[in-house]
Amino acid sequence: MIVCVCHRISDREIARQAHAGLSFDEIQLELGVATCCGQCESCARDLVAQCCASEPVAALNRENATPAAVV
């Protein structure tokens, strides 16, 4: 299902990013979700929250992760 019509971003793509441990703000930066008309923001935020709630380990791993590619 398309969540963000402006950028053609699906619920699967948002869920994939959330399961990888990204926050809503990071997903917004990465995909551009909710950066145009904003109509999708609450739906996208709910989706990220549901994914984080179902996979708390990913969020913990993200907190303990070291910054990548600091060269």
Ligand code: FES
């Ligand atoms: S529907 Fe997502 S910014 Fe417009």
